[in-house]
Amino acid sequence: MKAAILLPTLAGHDAVGNDALTMAALLRSRGITTRVFCETAIGVAERTSPLSELEGFCGPRDLLIYHFSVGWPAGLEALRRSPAFRVVRYHNITPPEFFAGISTAHEQACRRGRAEVPRLARLGCELYLGASAYNLGELRAEGAPAERCAVLPPFHRIEHLVDAEADLGLLDRLCDGACNILMVGRVAPNKGHVELVDAFAAFVDGWGDPARLLIVGKRDLALAAYAERIQQRIEQHRLGARVRWLESVNEAQLKAAYLASSAFMTLSGHEGFCVPLVEAMALGVPVVARDRSAIAETVGDGGIVWDEVDPWLYAATLARLQDDAALRGHLRERAHRRYAREFTPEVLRQRFFDLLDRAA
Amino acid sequence: MSIPHSELIERAKAEIRAEAEAARSRAPLPRIEPPPMQATEEEASRADGIERSRRSYAIGELTGTDYVAFVDGAFRALLKRPPDEAAASLQVRLLANGASKAEVLGNLRWSPEGRSNGVRIRGLLPRYLLAKLARLPLLGYLVDWSLALAALPLLLRHQRAAGTTSAAQFAAAEAGRQLLEGRLTATDQRAQATAEALRALEQALAAQAEQIALQLGQLREHELGPLRSRLDAAEGQLGTCLEAARDLAGLRHLVNGMNHYLASLQSALAGIEAAAAAEAAAGRALQAAFHADAAFAATRDAQRQACLAALAARLDAGARVLDLGAAGSAWLDALQAGGFDAFGATRSVDDLAGAATAVEAMARIEAASLDAVTLAFAPLLADPAGAARVLHAAWQALKPGACLLVRNDPAGWPSALVPPTPQQLGALVVAAGFEAPQLFEAAVLARRAAG
Numbered sequence: 001m002k003a004a005i006l007l008p009t010l011a012g013h014d015a016v017g018n019d020a021l022t023m024a025a026l027l028r029s030r031g032i033t034t035r036v037f038c039e040t041a042i043g044v045a046e047r048t049s050p051l052s053e054l055e056g057f058c059g060p061r062d063l064l065i066y067h068f069s070v071g072w073p074a075g076l077e078a079l080r081r082s083p084a085f086r087v088v089r090y091h092n093i094t095p096p097e098f099f100a101g102i103s104t105a106h107e108q109a110c111r112r113g114r115a116e117v118p119r120l121a122r123l124g125c126e127l128y129l130g131a132s133a134y135n136l137g138e139l140r141a142e143g144a145p146a147e148r149c150a151v152l153p154p155f156h157r158i159e160h161l162v163d164a165e166a167d168l169g170l171l172d173r174l175c176d177g178a179c180n181i182l183m184v185g186r187v188a189p190n191k192g193h194v195e196l197v198d199a200f201a202a203f204v205d206g207w208g209d210p211a212r213l214l215i216v217g218k219r220d221l222a223l224a225a226y227a228e229r230i231q232q233r234i235e236q237h238r239l240g241a242r243v244r245w246l247e248s249v250n251e252a253q254l255k256a257a258y259l260a261s262s263a264f265m266t267l268s269g270h271e272g273f274c275v276p277l278v279e280a281m282a283l284g285v286p287v288v289a290r291d292r293s294a295i296a297e298t299v300g301d302g303g304i305v306w307d308e309v310d311p312w313l314y315a316a317t318l319a320r321l322q323d324d325a326a327l328r329g330h331l332r333e334r335a336h337r338r339y340a341r342e343f344t345p346e347v348l349r350q351r352f353f354d355l356l357d358r359a360a
Numbered sequence: 361m362s363i364p365h366s367e368l369i370e371r372a373k374a375e376i377r378a379e380a381e382a383a384r385s386r387a388p389l390p391r392i393e394p395p396p397m398q399a400t401e402e403e404a405s406r407a408d409g410i411e412r413s414r415r416s417y418a419i420g421e422l423t424g425t426d427y428v429a430f431v432d433g434a435f436r437a438l439l440k441r442p443p444d445e446a447a448a449s450l451q452v453r454l455l456a457n458g459a460s461k462a463e464v465l466g467n468l469r470w471s472p473e474g475r476s477n478g479v480r481i482r483g484l485l486p487r488y489l490l491a492k493l494a495r496l497p498l499l500g501y502l503v504d505w506s507l508a509l510a511a512l513p514l515l516l517r518h519q520r521a522a523g524t525t526s527a528a529q530f531a532a533a534e535a536g537r538q539l540l541e542g543r544l545t546a547t548d549q550r551a552q553a554t555a556e557a558l559r560a561l562e563q564a565l566a567a568q569a570e571q572i573a574l575q576l577g578q579l580r581e582h583e584l585g586p587l588r589s590r591l592d593a594a595e596g597q598l599g600t601c602l603e604a605a606r607d608l609a610g611l612r613h614l615v616n617g618m619n620h621y622l623a624s625l626q627s628a629l630a631g632i633e634a635a636a637a638a639e640a641a642a643g644r645a646l647q648a649a650f651h652a653d654a655a656f657a658a659t660r661d662a663q664r665q666a667c668l669a670a671l672a673a674r675l676d677a678g679a680r681v682l683d684l685g686a687a688g689s690a691w692l693d694a695l696q697a698g699g700f701d702a703f704g705a706t707r708s709v710d711d712l713a714g715a716a717t718a719v720e721a722m723a724r725i726e727a728a729s730l731d732a733v734t735l736a737f738a739p740l741l742a743d744p745a746g747a748a749r750v751l752h753a754a755w756q757a758l759k760p761g762a763c764l765l766v767r768n769d770p771a772g773w774p775s776a777l778v779p780p781t782p783q784q785l786g787a788l789v790v791a792a793g794f795e796a797p798q799l800f801e802a803a804v805l806a807r808r809a810a811g
Contacts, residue, residue: 221440
């Protein structure tokens with residue numbers, strides 16, 4: 001048996017790329033010859049193959065795992081034609097409405113991707129793996145058979161992050177007496193940065209300074225209008241240098257940001273899973289989040305989740321976490337237990353192979 | 361009892377909600393800026409020369425370089441990152457196969473990553489489309505021909521211009537060639553001169569090397585002679601040391617032998633001492649047995665009677681007799697019973713202390729006042745000096761012609777000493793100034809000489 005991992009773009013340091021590369025490594029660890037097929041590879045050591053070679057590689061007795069996170073008609077067509085044991089790994093696609101008025105290209109790309117969901121769900125693949133129950137719900141709503149659906153949280157590099165040495169220089173600069181509030185995620189309109197800035201401003205006004213909002217995430221030039229909107233909101237609240245952008249951080253800098261932060265807060269409007277939430281839980285940073293899409297499911301009992309968007313609620317939660325050591329300790333303990341139970345690499349590895357074996 | 365998690369969180373959320381409501385109506389707290397961070401990560405990330413915020417370029421800005429530099433610049437401008445090795449080599453291969461720069465730029469710009477970045481390059485799209493159109497199998501050939509035909513007048517002008525440019529460049533190149541040739545000649549001359557200098561230097565170095573080798577040889581001879589003598593001397597010393605070591609071994613053998621001999625001697629002495637002790641013990645036992653023996657007692661009484669008879673033959677009754685060393689003894693009693701004016705002085709003269717006491721006692725007696733002195737101090741023979749002092753004191757106390765009787769009484773004789781013979785006692789008293797010694801079996805009777 002051979003295995004093929006199929007995705008349009010393989011990037012070394014994004015959630016989908018990590019998931020795909022880890023799956024390839026796990027399959028190889030079982031002695032299965034595995035190749036990654038993609039159109040573009042960015043910043044990875046993995047040797048990839050073009051889509052045109054997939055048909056010759058993958059036969060009826062082989063395994064094909066398609067990572068679906070963006071519209072890709074060629075990939076969908078290759079999946080449709082493949083005689084292999086087909087697994088669809090659904091990472092979710094951001095609803096196009098988030099990009100309206102910000103980036104037509106993104107809006108259209110998301111719309112095209114969303115349009116592929118029904119076709120994919122009805123393709124009769126042997127296994128549908130959702131990164132969350134929320135993702136799986138979308139597939140099932142479009143007709144994916146329940147008995148072929150299962151949840152498998154994405155593979156990640158959190159263990160590396162836990163073991164990594166923090167950037168001590170950055171840690172020193174951040175530990176200057178200010179209360180750091182952290183948000184990690186690419187700067188995209190579904191991530192709720194504007195609402196996050198509102199909540200942070202309420203915290204500064206209601207519970208005091210000095211405080212700092214750390215926004216870690218890559219800025220997309222095509223989404224400059226969104227970044228501009230965030231900046232305007234920062235100026236509107238007169239937050240000035242209290243909001244720090246850490247655009248291109250490495251593992252050590254990310255670790256330093258987590259260690260220096262009093263809380264991780266996200267008001268994201270749409271997440272298929274949200275790996276940074278699990279990073280925060282693993283590193284013992286209290287989580288405050290907005291209950292949207294898969295967020296509440298990922299946080300579980302490891303943080304405080306609000307359904308409302310009221311910035312004062314989030315600000316008051318941050319203040320409570322600052323002052324209430326017992327609550328902070330309780331959440332930290334719950335978060336650690338949840339991570340150990342649901343998200344460690346060993347748990348995910350075992351679940352991955354169990355699901356494949358059961359489906360086969 | 362611990363509160364269930366859900367209840368704890370619900371309670372906390374209710375309190376937070378109330379606090380949020382309260383805070384909403386409060387006046388904002390005064391702002392305190394956090395201290396500025398020393399350097400932002402954005403600033404650090406820009407150190408790689410990528411203009412991340414720039415979103416528009418002209419084609420000419422990106423095509424001014426060639427080969428790898430062109431690909432690197434294109435990646436940084438369009439994808440806002442340095443190229444990875446595989447992608448860069450792919451684009452370089454395309455260029456090497458005749459692809460235009462516009463095609464490479466278009467490939468990057470309309471890749472998924474390039475689309476995501478959305479960088480604008482003015483005038484790139486039609487050129488990229490034409491380049492892609494020319495890649496189509498049959499149509500591309502026709503397109504290439506059409507483009508070539510359409511561009512023919514322009515190409516002719518370009519060719520003429522190129523001819524002029526080429527001629528100018530050829531002239532410039534020729535001038536440059538001549539200049540280079542001149543420089544080459546000068547360089548060649550300098551190289552020859554340098555080679556000559558190097559050869560001379562080489563020869564000088566070779567001569568120096570020879571000299572150094574010679575000096576080294578001399579130095580060796582000069583240094584080796586004394587070293588050899590010192591080595592010989594050291595070897596001689598070493599031989600002596602080895603000899604001494606051999607002697608030392610012999611000496612050690614002798615010492616060991618001597619030790620053995622001394623140990624044997626010590627053992628023999630111990631044996632002799634043990635034998636002597638045993639013999640002394642036997643002697644004491646024999647003496648005791650002898651004293652207890654009735655025969656011995658009879659002999660002693662007979663000897664006493666013989667001595668009394670000899671005295672009585674020479675002295676008158678009532679003669680004044682001193683018995684030294686036997687006061688209160690049976691002999692003194694016998695003298696008194698024999699009619700002499702006998703008295704005793706000192707109880708014993710068996711040792712040096714007794715001799716001194718006897719001399720002291722006789723010093724209190726008037727000189728030449730005694731008719732006879734008897735003493736049984738044969739033990740004094742063990743100390744000739746003491747015996748001489750006692751006999752001299754007796755000589756002084758006796759009248760001229762008076763008698764000295766020295767008894768060899770075995771009863772008072774120390775068991776460790778061999779009893780003297782009468783001859784020995786006679787010689788002793790003669791030496792002390794007495795004369796005409798008469799020897800008995802166990803006594804000597806002599807007369808004090810006059811003067």
